[in-house]
Amino acid sequence: MQQRQIRGSVAYHSGRAAEGAVARHYQDTGHSVLSERWRGPFGEIDLILRDKDELVFVEVKKARSHAQAAERVTPRQVGRILRSASDYLRGEPAGQMTPCRVDVALVDVFGRVEILHNALAA
Secondary structure, three states: OOHHHHHHHHHHHHHHHHHHHHHHHHHHOOOEEEEEEEEEOOEEEEEEEEEOOEEEEEEEEEOOOHHHHHHOOOHHHHHHHHHHHHHHHOOOOOHHHOOEEEEEEEEOOOOOEEEEOOOOOO
């Protein structure tokens, strides 16, 4: 296996582990996981959860520190997440009127999870 393939494989498995840790964190706080790595025409949403009547769209970022992970949320990704969330809401009974928020989950090198609730609110 070439170095590039090895790095890609490590990054993939590391990302999956981070997403799993975040999903468990939300489940421990009473959220239901509706979808993992949901893919629509505008891109992927790492986790979609339900918290009572509210949907929670979660972008998971992993890095050495929570600060470094937060820096990895780019304006382009924000646009993708918002378009994808809007597309997902079309399938909900209340459509675009469904109560929802977008959280960013930060995972550091030690596996610690920090949630930025409603991170994309203006």
